[in-house]
Amino acid sequence: MAKNPFAAGSVILSTSSFVNVLLPSEKGQRCDHCHRLSSLGSLKRCTGCVSFFYCDQTCRSQSMDWKFGHRKICKLYNAYTSSTAFQALEAHKKMDALLLSSLVAHLSSVDVKEWDETIPISTFLSLLCGPVEGSAPPICPRHTFDQTLVDGLYARFENNNFSIHSHFRKTYAHGIFPVASRLFNHSCMPNAAMKFIIQTHEPLKMQVVALRPISAGEEICVPYLDPALLQTRTAVFQLTYGFMCSCSSCKVVRKVGIIPEPPAEPAEFQNICWRLREFVKSMGTGTSPFLTGDSSIFPADLACVLHESFITILSDKFSAASFLHDGPYDDVVETSSTLVALYSLIYPPNYPQIGLHLLERAKSCWNHIVRSRPADNTAMLAADLEDAVASARSVLKVIGPEGDSNDGPIDELQTLTNVKNSI
Numbered sequence: 461m462a463k464n465p466f467a468a469g470s471v472i473l474s475t476s477s478f479v480n481v482l483l484p485s486e487k488g489q490r491c492d493h494c495h496r497l498s499s500l501g502s503l504k505r506c507t508g509c510v511s512f513f514y515c516d517q518t519c520r521s522q523s524m525d526w527k528f529g530h531r532k533i534c535k536l537y538n539a540y541t542s543s544t545a546f547q548a549l550e551a552h553k554k555m556d557a558l559l560l561s562s563l564v565a566h567l568s569s570v571d572v573k574e575w576d577e578t579i580p581i582s583t584f585l586s587l588l589c590g591p592v593e594g595s596a597p598p599i600c601p602r603h604t605f606d607q608t609l610v611d612g613l614y615a616r617f618e619n620n621n622f623s624i625h626s627h628f629r630k631t632y633a634h635g636i637f638p639v640a641s642r643l644f645n646h647s648c649m650p651n652a653a654m655k656f657i658i659q660t661h662e663p664l665k666m667q668v669v670a671l672r673p674i675s676a677g678e679e680i681c682v683p684y685l686d687p688a689l690l691q692t693r694t695a696v697f698q699l700t701y702g703f704m705c706s707c708s709s710c711k712v713v714r715k716v717g718i719i720p721e722p723p724a725e726p727a728e729f730q731n732i733c734w735r736l737r738e739f740v741k742s743m744g745t746g747t748s749p750f751l752t753g754d755s756s757i758f759p760a761d762l763a764c765v766l767h768e769s770f771i772t773i774l775s776d777k778f779s780a781a782s783f784l785h786d787g788p789y790d791d792v793v794e795t796s797s798t799l800v801a802l803y804s805l806i807y808p809p810n811y812p813q814i815g816l817h818l819l820e821r822a823k824s825c826w827n828h829i830v831r832s833r834p835a836d837n838t839a840m841l842a843a844d845l846e847d848a849v850a851s852a853r854s855v856l857k858v859i860g861p862e863g864d865s866n867d868g869p870i871d872e873l874q875t876l877t878n879v880k881n882s883i
C-alpha cells in the first residue's frame with residue numbers, strides 16, 4: 461500500500477539486482493556485471509572460464525559476480541554448460557538453472573549467520589512458492605547446502621523472478637529482485653510498472669514508476685504479464701503464479717465470457733474497428749470499463765476486439781501500410797487509430813506500449829512525408845507527425861528511458877522532432 465501519495469512518473473522503488481543472468485544470445489555483447497552494450501569484441505573475457513565478459517577490470521573485480529559468486533562457478537562453468545544434463549533442459553529451464561547456479565554460488569560466499577533480514581536472501585526465502593512442485597535442475601557450483609534448501613529457492617523462481625528488458629521491448633536477461641517481488645502484487649490495470657536502469661560499472665537497477673497519480677492507502681500493483689494477453693493471462697496466472705486475478709480488467713473480461721473471433725469479412729471488420737473507435741471516443745478520460753470494472757458500459761458487440769488475434773491482425777495491417785512504399789496513408793491512420801483506441805481501453809493511462817505505438821505511427825508518417833507524391837499532402841502529414849510525436853512523448857515521458865543508453869524510443873522521438881522542424 462502507498463504510505464504517501466505519488467505523482468505520475470515518481471520512482472516508487474529503486475532496487476539493485478541480487479542475481480541475474482544474460483540470455484545466451486546477449487553473451488559477449490553486454491558486460492555480465494553492468495549489462496552495458498559494447499561494440500563487438502571490445503569486452504574483456506574472464507580468463508578463468510572465457511565465458512563471462514566485462515567492460516574492464518573495474519567491472520570484473522568490483523562485480524558481485526566475482527567476489528560473491530562467479531569465483532565459485534568460474535572453473536566449473538564450461539563443463540557444466542556442456543554437460544548432457546544441462547543440454548537436455550528446455551531453453552527457459554536452462555536460464556533458471558544458470559540463475560539458480562549464480563544464486564547458490566552467491567549464498568556459498570556469504571556466511572549463513574549473515575542471512576538475517578538485512579540480506580536479500582531472507583526476503584527471497586520469505587516469498588510465496590509457485591504452484592508447481594518439483595526438484596531443482598542440476599546446478600553448477602559445489603555447495604554444502606541441503607537439497608531441500610536448493611529446491612526451496614527454486615520453488616520461488618517461476619512466480620517471483622523477472623524478465624529484464626531494454627527500451628520496453630527486448631528481454632535480454634533474467635533476474636532476482638527480492639524486495640520488488642516482496643512488495644508488488646499483479647494487476648492487469650497496474651498503477652505502476654517496472655523499468656531497468658543500466659549504468660556503467662554499477663549493478664543493474666530496477667525502478668518501479670507510478671504510471672498515474674497514486675493516493676495514500678492505494679495498493680501499488682505492477683503487471684506480471686502484458687495486459688493485452690486478454691485470453692491467455694488467466695491460465696498463466698493459475699499455472700505459473702497460482703492465483704486468480706480479480707482486477708477491474710479481469711472482471712470485465714470474465715463478464716464478457718467466451719470471446720468470439722473478429723469477423724473475417726473486410727467490411728464487417730472495418731465496421732467493428734469504427735465502432736471501437738467511436739466507443740473509445742465517447743469514454744471520458746479514466747472511464748474505461750477495464751479501469752473502472754463497470755462491465756455494463758462495454759458494448760456486447762465489441763467482445764471480438766478482446767480476441768488476441770484482433771491485435772495481431774491490426775498490427776500486421778499497420779506494419780504493411782507503414783512500410784508499403786507509396787501505399788495508402790489512410791490505411792496507416794485507420795489501423796493506428798484503431799490500435800490506439802484498443803490500447804486506451806485495455807491498458808492503463810501512460811502504459812509504455814501506447815507510447816511505443818504512437819512512436820511507430822510518427823515514424824510511419826515521416827516515411828510517407830519522405831515518399832509522398834504529390835507533395836501537396838505534406839502539410840497534412842506534417843500536422844499528423846507533430847501530433848503523433850507530441851502524443852508519444854506525453855506517454856513515454858511518464859516512465860522515462862529504460863535500459864540501453866542509445867537508440868531507445870526517447871532518442872527516436874528526438875530524431876523525429878529534429879526532422880519535423882526541418883520540414
Ligand SMILES: C[S@@+](CC[C@H](N)C(=O)[O-])C[C@H]1O[C@@H](n2cnc3c(N)ncnc32)[C@H](O)[C@@H]1O
Nearest residue numbers: 587588619620641642643644645646701703705
Ligand atoms: C511476486 S509475489 C508478490 C508478493 C506476494 N504477495 C508476497 O506476499 O510475497 C507473487 C505472488 O503473489 C501473489 N499475487 C500476486 N498478485 C496477486 C493478485 N493480483 N491476486 C492474488 N494473488 C496475487 C501470488 O501468490 C503470486 O504467486
